[in-house]
Amino acid sequence: MGLLSLSIWLPIAFGALILAVGRDSQAGLVRMAALAASLVSLVPTLLVAARFDASTAAMQFVEKAPWIERFAMHYHLGVDGLSMWFLPLTAFITVIVVISALQVIGERVAHYMGAMLILSGLMIGVFASLDGALFYVFFEATLIPMYIIIGVWGGPRRVYAAFKFFLYTLLGSLLMLVALLYLYFKSGGSFDILTWHRLPLPLAAQALLFFAFLAAFSVKVPMWPVHTWLPDAHVEAPTGGSVVLAAIMLKLGAYGFLRFSLPIAPDAAREWAWLIIALSLIAVVYIGLVALVQQDMKKLVAYSSVAHMGFVTLGFFIFDELAMTGAVVQMIAHGFVSGAMFLCIGVLYDRVHSREISAYGGVVNTMPRFATFAVLFAMANAGLPGTAGFVGEWMVILGAVKVNFWVALLAATTLIWGAGYTLWMVKRVYFGDIANAKVRALDDLSAREFLMLALLAGAVLWMGVHPKPFTDPMQASVAELLRHVALTKLH
Secondary structure, X not given: OOXXXXXXXXXXXXXXXHHHHOOHHHHHHHXXXXXXXXXXXXXXXXXXXXXXXXXXXXXXXXXXXXXEHHHOEEEEEEEOOOOOOHHHXXXXXXXXXXXXXXXXXXOOHHHHXXXXXXXXHHHXXXXXXXXXXXXXXXXXXXXXXXXXXXXXXXXXXXXXXXXXXXXXHHHHHHHHHHHHHHHHHHOOOOOEHHHHOOOOOOHHHHHHHHHHHXXXXXXXXXXXXOOOHHHHHHXXXXXXXXXXHHHHHHHHXXXXXXXXXXXXXXXXXXXXXXXXXXXXXXXXXXHHHHHHOOOEHHHHHHHHHHHHHHHHHHHHHOOOHHHHHHHHHHHHHHHHHHHHHHHHHHHHHHHHOXXXXXXXXXXXXXXXXXXXXXXXXXXXXXXXXOOHHHHHHHHHXXXXXXXXXXXXXXXXXXXXXXXXXXXXXXXXXXXXXXXXXXXXXXXXXXXXXXXXXXXXXXXXXXXXXXXXXXXXXXXXXXXXXXXXXXXXXXX
C-alpha cells in the first residue's frame, strides 16, 4: 500500500472496526479509539504534503492495479497540486470532528464515530481517484454515511433534510454517470481520467458532457439555484455533520470542475463560461443578501457558504492563473473557517439548545475565551486581511479585474455583504448586555472545546499570514490546466 491507499483505507478500516465491535456500554473506550484512529489516519496525508514536489504538474504518489479487468477499470490513484491539500484538510477536519463529539454524542457513539471515519476515507478517495469508475464509486458512496449522520443524529426534521440532501445529490450525479460511460466508449474502453483529458471531442459532444458534469457538480457545490438542500441539511445535521458537510463535502463538487469539466470539455468550458460566471455572481450577491435576513445562526452560515463557494466557481471560469489559484486557496480556507463557524454554533447550542440569534446577547461577558475564538472566525468569514478568509477571495478579485472590471466589482461586494451579515450576528450574539438568565449561566470553554477551536484558529491565522506553503504546490498544476484549456482547440 502506498501513502494514498493508506490515507483512504486506514480511516475506512478503523471506522468499520469501531462499527463492528463498539458498544454503547463501552462508549468511553469507543471515543478514545476513534480519536486514536483519526490521528493515525492523519499521518499518511501529512507525509503526502511533506513529500510533494511543487515544481511539477505531473501526478505524484501514483498507484495503479487491475480492478475489474473486463471493463478496463483500475484502482488508479494519484494527486497533483489541485488535489494534494485536500487530503490533509479532510483528515485534519476529521480529527477536529471526533474531538468535538467526545462529550456531545451520547447515543450510538460507535455508529457515529464509525460513520465519520468511513466518510473521511471515502472523501479522500474522491480527491485521489484517477479512474472514472473509481471516482464515481467514491463520489456516490460519500452520500451514505452523511445521510445516516443527518438522519440519525440530526434535529426534529432530520429525515426530511436527509432525504432532500440524498435525492438532490443522487439525481444530479446520474447524468455524470451517463457522461462517464460515453467517455469510456469514446476512448476505446478506458476509464482513465488522464486519457479522457486528451480526447479530441467535437463541440456538441463537449457541450453535452459539460452540462452533464455541471448537473452533478453544481448540486454538490452547491451553486444557485440548486442550493436549497444545503440550509435544510445544515440546520438539521449534528454539529460534526455540519462541519464535514461545509468543510469538505462541498469541495467535492468544486474539485469535479477542475478534474472533469475544464480539462475534458475545454471548448465547451470557454463557450459556456459566461453562464457559470453569471450563476457565481448571483450566488455571491443574492445569497449574500439572503444571509443578511436569517434569524438562525446555522442558516446564516449555510447561506454564507453558498456565497463563498460562488467565489470558487467564479475563479475557475475566469481562466486567469491568479484567480484559479485563489479559487483553490478559497476552497481550503473555507474548509477551516466554515468548520470553525459551525463548531462555535455547536458550542452555544450544547449549552442553550437554541440556534436563534435572538436567544443570545452579551455572551462575551460570561464566555470571554469562547467569544475571542468566535469573533476571530467571524472576521475570517467576513474576509478580514490576515485571516484565511481573505487570501483566496482577494486573489480571485485581482484575477477578475484583469479580465473584466464589472465582474470583479460585483464579486467584491461579497466583502460588504460578508461583513454585514457576520457583524450583525456577532453584535447580537456576543456583544452588548447579558440578554437573559440562560446567557448569564453559561460556562466558558472546556479543555476539549478549547483544543478544537485553538487548532482551527492556528490554521486560519497561519494561512492568512503565510499562504505561500498552500499556493506553491498548486501553481504548476493550475498553469498546466489553463494551458490545456487555452491550447485545446477544435480541429
